[in-house]
Amino acid sequence: MEKEFNKKLNHLTKVNLARYSTMRLKSWGYLYELESFHEARAVIQELKKQKRPYRLIGGGSNQLLSSWEEGVYLKLPKADLHLLSVDEKKMTLSCDASTTVNAVLQLAKKYSLGGFEVLTGIPATMGGVAFMNAGTSLGEFSSLVSFIEWIDGEGNICSKEFLTSDDRAKNFSYRKNHFCGEGEVITKMILKATSRDDALEEKITKYLNYRKETQPLSSKTCGCVFKNPAKEMPAGKLIDGANLKGVHVGDLFVSTLHANFMENRGEATYEDFVALVQVVKEEVFRKFHVELELEVKI
Ligand SMILES: Cc1cc2nc3c(=O)[nH]c(=O)nc-3n(C[C@H](O)[C@H](O)[C@H](O)COP(=O)(O)OP(=O)(O)OC[C@H]3O[C@@H](n4cnc5c(N)ncnc54)[C@H](O)[C@@H]3O)c2cc1C
Structure with missing residues (x-):
């Protein structure tokens, strides 16, 4: 077992990571698909021994995968x-x-x-x-x-x-x-x-219908991009209030349906995301003096 996963770890090649996150941003990196949680334990111990950084991917619906030279993305196993x-x-x-x-x-x-x-x-x-x-x-x-x-x-x-x-x-x-x-x-x-x-x-069913009407659930997104600064101050309302709906960098757009979502409408990249986040943060701060904090993991 040990030999098998070591061999796999030491011969990883870079893969396109787009399909491992729901926003489907283009990026390349080393990816190890775990067979079981038992294997996860052994692989993580080995990566620690090698001082090689890693990140876990579950459903990939709340993280953006950037191109990564040094580390390994660990795709968690299929459900038992x-x-x-x-x-x-x-x-x-x-x-x-x-x-x-x-x-x-x-x-x-x-x-x-x-x-x-x-x-x-x-x-x-x-x-x-x-x-x-x-x-x-x-x-x-x-x-x-x-x-x-x-x-x-x-x-x-x-x-x-x-x-x-x-x-x-x-x-x-x-x-x-x-x-x-x-x-x-x-x-x-x-x-x-x-x-x-x-x-x-x-x-x-009722809540799902409501969400379908108010959020771009069929687009390529990562859910809400920013945390709500407070319960009574949703990030989407601030972004909308700053007139940012529809603003875009490359193929990445601030959703017109829900301003706290960003939609990849084509070939958006990780760099487009970083740039659009910057635009939104600066404009919201300029208008409302509120510092938005990312909810999505980058
Ligand atoms: C269309 C859409 C709608 C969404 N709506 C909501 C919403 O209503 N509410 C909400 O809270 N979120 C929402 N999200 C965001 C996302 O679904 C959640 O944050 C979710 O909890 C992420 O789970 P995941 O399995 O996709 O984790 P990932 O995105 O893969 O990972 C997220 C973080 O969890 C860690 N992680 C994943 N699996 C494990 C594990 N087994 N053990 C330890 N760490 C782990 C990762 O390392 C990472 O830090 C939405 C996303 C999308 C795309």
Whole structure:
């Protein structure tokens, strides 16, 4: 096993990374596709030994992959769907971190697991969602979490239970978790429904329809580019207020549907993204004296 992955690591060639992120920006880099979380542990330990930097890719819906000479992108393994299950009595759902939000929501609907609507429309893996504490205007991932297992920087298997709302508040905040650092790997989790909710399917459909009308969900984007500076001050409103809808650098446009999204309408590059972010930040600061902070990882 060790020999096999070492051989693979030492003979990587650069690949086009466009298909590994939802924004599909053109860039080239070394990519290692992991077969399992077990392999992730060994590969990360080897990369650390070689002092070679790496970055994890889950669904690639919240990160932009730049051309990278020094490091390796690690594409997390495909989901083990045998781990996707519901305990009806406890109202809990277990899954592997590579399971998609979509697969989780399908099962949640089947068992009327109330509270799961907070994840509606997030095109991601559950590991990415947990890492980012992703959420919508209906709520955040942290409201559901009951248990998480992850591999830390030294290759140790760690786990945490979240029994009270205090545990959740200490370990998660807006688009952040506070226990698993960048490069550590979430492997599996258990989520707990907040109630039994026979209207779950209806809630999900309604919210999804609303999102389709107000966000460019079929375009090549990375979701919201900037964090909301405050609850009552959404970044999209500020960008719209600065008249930036439709402004573009190359093929990358500030969406006309939702100003906090940027759409790759052709062959946009990572450099176009950096330049457009700069334009938006400067203009919003000039007009409102507010410093926008990136939500997407670059
Ligand atoms: C159309 C669209 C709509 C979106 N809507 C929303 C929304 O409503 N709410 C919201 O919060 N986000 C939204 N996003 C952003 C994105 O879906 C979330 O941030 C999501 O949590 C990212 O998950 P991912 O699996 O794609 O992770 P990636 O983008 O691959 O990675 C994001 C970060 O998580 C880390 N990571 C990924 N998997 C793991 C793992 N298993 N263990 C440890 N670290 C990991 C990566 O290293 C990286 O730092 C949207 C994106 C798009 C394209």
